[in-house]
Amino acid sequence: MKFDTVIIGGGLSGLTCGIKLAEEGRRCAIVSSGQSALHFFSGSFDLLGYNGETEIHNPIEAISKLDATHPYSKLGASTVERLAKEAKEFFETMGAKFVGDTDKNHYRITPVGVKRLTWLTLENLGTLGTDGKLPWQNVCIVNIAGFLDFHTTFIASEFEKMGVHCTIKAIMMPEMERLRKNPTEMRSSNIAKVLNNKEVLARFAQLVNSESAGCEAVILPAVFGVFNPDTTNEFKSLLDKPMMLLPTLPPSVPGIRLQIMMRNYFQRLGGVYLLGDTAQDGQISYSKVTGISTVNQGDIQLEANSFVLASGSFFSHGLIAHPNKIEEPVFDLDVLSSENRADWYNKDLFEKQPYMEYGVETDEQFHAKYKGNTLKNLYAIGSVLCGYDPLKESSGAGVSILTAMSVAEQILKKGK
Amino acid sequence: MDKQQYNISENNFEQCIKCTVCTVYCPVVAVNPDYPGPKQAGPDGERLRLKTPSFYDEALKYCLNCKRCEVACPSNVRIGDIIQSARIKYGKSKPKLRDMMLANTDFVGTMASPFAPIVNFSLGMKPVKYVLDKVLAVDSHRQFPKYSSQKFVSWFKKHAEANQDAYPHHVSFFHGCYINYNYPKLGQDMVKLLNAIGYGVHLLDKEKCCGVALISNGLIGQAKRQAKLNIESIRKSVIVNSMPVIGASSTCIFTMRDEYPHLLGINNQDVRESIELATRFIYRLIERNQVKLAFKSDYKARIAYHTPCHMEKLGWAIYSTSLIKMIPGVDFVTLDSQCCGIAGTYGFKKEYYQASQEIGQSLFDQIESAKVDLVATDCETCKWQIEMSTSAKVDNPISVLADALDVEATMKLNNVELR
Ligand SMILES: Cc1cc2nc3c(=O)[nH]c(=O)nc-3n(C[C@H](O)[C@H](O)[C@H](O)COP(=O)(O)OP(=O)(O)OC[C@H]3O[C@@H](n4cnc5c(N)ncnc54)[C@H](O)[C@@H]3O)c2cc1C
Ligand code: SF4
Ligand code: SF4
Numbered sequence: 001m002k003f004d005t006v007i008i009g010g011g012l013s014g015l016t017c018g019i020k021l022a023e024e025g026r027r028c029a030i031v032s033s034g035q036s037a038l039h040f041f042s043g044s045f046d047l048l049g050y051n052g053e054t055e056i057h058n059p060i061e062a063i064s065k066l067d068a069t070h071p072y073s074k075l076g077a078s079t080v081e082r083l084a085k086e087a088k089e090f091f092e093t094m095g096a097k098f099v100g101d102t103d104k105n106h107y108r109i110t111p112v113g114v115k116r117l118t119w120l121t122l123e124n125l126g127t128l129g130t131d132g133k134l135p136w137q138n139v140c141i142v143n144i145a146g147f148l149d150f151h152t153t154f155i156a157s158e159f160e161k162m163g164v165h166c167t168i169k170a171i172m173m174p175e176m177e178r179l180r181k182n183p184t185e186m187r188s189s190n191i192a193k194v195l196n197n198k199e200v201l202a203r204f205a206q207l208v209n210s211e212s213a214g215c216e217a218v219i220l221p222a223v224f225g226v227f228n229p230d231t232t233n234e235f236k237s238l239l240d241k242p243m244m245l246l247p248t249l250p251p252s253v254p255g256i257r258l259q260i261m262m263r264n265y266f267q268r269l270g271g272v273y274l275l276g277d278t279a280q281d282g283q284i285s286y287s288k289v290t291g292i293s294t295v296n297q298g299d300i301q302l303e304a305n306s307f308v309l310a311s312g313s314f315f316s317h318g319l320i321a322h323p324n325k326i327e328e329p330v331f332d333l334d335v336l337s338s339e340n341r342a343d344w345y346n347k348d349l350f351e352k353q354p355y356m357e358y359g360v361e362t363d364e365q366f367h368a369k370y371k372g373n374t375l376k377n378l379y380a381i382g383s384v385l386c387g388y389d390p391l392k393e394s395s396g397a398g399v400s401i402l403t404a405m406s407v408a409e410q411i412l413k414k415g416k
Numbered sequence: 417m418d419k420q421q422y423n424i425s426e427n428n429f430e431q432c433i434k435c436t437v438c439t440v441y442c443p444v445v446a447v448n449p450d451y452p453g454p455k456q457a458g459p460d461g462e463r464l465r466l467k468t469p470s471f472y473d474e475a476l477k478y479c480l481n482c483k484r485c486e487v488a489c490p491s492n493v494r495i496g497d498i499i500q501s502a503r504i505k506y507g508k509s510k511p512k513l514r515d516m517m518l519a520n521t522d523f524v525g526t527m528a529s530p531f532a533p534i535v536n537f538s539l540g541m542k543p544v545k546y547v548l549d550k551v552l553a554v555d556s557h558r559q560f561p562k563y564s565s566q567k568f569v570s571w572f573k574k575h576a577e578a579n580q581d582a583y584p585h586h587v588s589f590f591h592g593c594y595i596n597y598n599y600p601k602l603g604q605d606m607v608k609l610l611n612a613i614g615y616g617v618h619l620l621d622k623e624k625c626c627g628v629a630l631i632s633n634g635l636i637g638q639a640k641r642q643a644k645l646n647i648e649s650i651r652k653s654v655i656v657n658s659m660p661v662i663g664a665s666s667t668c669i670f671t672m673r674d675e676y677p678h679l680l681g682i683n684n685q686d687v688r689e690s691i692e693l694a695t696r697f698i699y700r701l702i703e704r705n706q707v708k709l710a711f712k713s714d715y716k717a718r719i720a721y722h723t724p725c726h727m728e729k730l731g732w733a734i735y736s737t738s739l740i741k742m743i744p745g746v747d748f749v750t751l752d753s754q755c756c757g758i759a760g761t762y763g764f765k766k767e768y769y770q771a772s773q774e775i776g777q778s779l780f781d782q783i784e785s786a787k788v789d790l791v792a793t794d795c796e797t798c799k800w801q802i803e804m805s806t807s808a809k810v811d812n813p814i815s816v817l818a819d820a821l822d823v824e825a826t827m828k829l830n831n832v833e834l835r
Binding site: 001002033034035036039040175178179181182185187189190193196226227250251256264267268270272274275276277278294295296297298299300315316317 | 435753
């Protein structure tokens, strides 16, 4: 099967790249083994938030201090700035609205109520003002009875530290009680499915209004609109006071919504999305990839002028840790890592973990390296890349989105 | 040897990282609060069941076996297989008379065909529907697919078989129950299309229903017997006669390729790659420049494609849609991939009727608002469900291609000469 570009991996990075190409009329296929890291999404895209323990308030200014192997150093500060500004609009055309600015990080609120610097946060999700404070003195934190993935007491104790008085309430509804029959399935996405029903949503809003009487605002878990992007705003309009949603423990309802939104948008542009299919191996000849084979397509190869590897990190099996080796399983690309397993990790779980920076090696344009040479038409993007620590630096989504946009630009420049 | 690394059970439940992604995409969870969901029913439950079978939960019967959970799982856990295997191994509820009737497509079809007009008439009659509904618990909202008075096989033997040897190339055709008893036209379309590109069509030595309905209704012994017979006939075709086996139903093909080894323990490794959908078979020939299609210049239609669940699992929708898009007069509409809710015989059962319709609702809405002339899909039960629930007409991609095909021009393009 012939395409202009074949992308391996359909998460944030692969989809961003695929959409950019399909928007320009390129025939594009994405192969994706399973669902992506977006299902664990906090609701905020990070660009660059920390240097060690030091806070970074302007990510663009901080880029010059990064190592040369960092993906942002390869892009250069001006490209990072240009693409990052474009990204906000890019998501808005798809129907996902974000708040935040490229040259000024803001604080998001984590599922346990702690503040953390980030770049773009989905509208309606919790952020703090530039002063690092909530705009209210007296809020009501409302949970659904029996929902264990939203930690009201942690959140309240963090908020109290900021001088905000908190009241905690739990709402019971017969529709939710039924979910509790199976305590392990009382999860955000299942609650969101129940709240998909307009009548249930209205009753829930009424209960929230009455339980939070006397408070300035309500804080709720982000469990609205798993398949329908309008549910959150519909719910908001039913409330008699301002609301702020906070991320829950996974699965992330806003992340799932974003994943579905991006996939549908890509397909409506004519993109081919092969979900549940795994790229098995690639044919390389004369420093070029000619085709890949996948589990489902069998003897029918996927052929293209260019290929993009967006297969994610260890978590998504884009990288595999064997007892003595870290491998990129599709092409066996060169992976930056130590040969000594003991170097991979730090015994202190909360310290910087060396393996987080392991990944596929590329040149400055993100051409992947294979046995020491760069492959002319294979690019690597997103969390499969080496040279950065998404967790410690808070840079995950930024690297995934910006490397994807940059590679799409390069492919488009080359012509068909 | 690192034991942890190599010690993985047949259904790899230990690969599960407890992310709950599967549950997000399960169509049943959204509408049936009694169903524990794929994670709990699959890998989590398996752990417990291995300890004590008494942990088996009868609610596993609500699983449609659509495999959408498997498609979504980032760890490639065979969740659907775990659930179906557990039902086979631990399920205690005996199949009812109704389940046997719905499952035995072959037997019921054979009985019905000679009396097709009467059967069709009476299955549509209020009193009969009332009995089906009240006594057998087949939901009265359901319209039964009509039985044809001439079976496909009888038509084939009478009108087509004699000159098939004259074609330069050859394939075997697994027609399945639906084509044979309910919709011989699809079989005739298949013969027309394949003949036009130079392929003679042959029936298998012996063909039985693929058994998908037997498996989902718990009639495992019979399913195994039929599967063995089918695989033996397929072996003869593929290995002895060098003829690959093609079909028109995504469910039959998926069942014979993957459910036979995974659920029935029947080894098909030597022939699995030679069992496929006709659309994939034809696509490959076109891509390798071995075949060309010519279409009627006046064919015009706005067509949407619905991806059946088993087609999503096979990952082959691309072949059917690519072929349809090759027809110059087609205005193609993409639908979001989602379950239509019927899942074979599931939606026929009274207790599941409502859930079945709720699952499909947003698909039906999408189809209605797309204002298409036709919905194309590779599954016959999806066809019933969509035709019953929307105003759209539904056809198999093979029929769409056959209708749009300029047979003479195609034969000329491919230099088809009969011997
Ligand atoms: C649990 C978790 C939570 C995170 N939360 C955030 C956050 O809130 N904010 C933030 O900024 N960053 C976050 N990150 C960082 C994250 O890495 C990026 O934000 C981004 O989502 C990664 O996108 P990606 O497309 O590079 O990779 P992924 O999202 O991992 O996608 C890779 C895809 O490739 C597929 N794949 C892998 N191998 C193959 C193959 N051989 N064939 C076919 N398909 C294949 C996988 O199935 C997967 O769908 C998080 C990371 C993790 C692991
Ligand atoms: S999606 Fe896969 S890994 Fe995640 S909970 Fe379900 S079975 Fe486990
Ligand atoms: S096979 Fe389908 S119905 Fe069964 S658990 Fe998986 S997604 Fe749900």
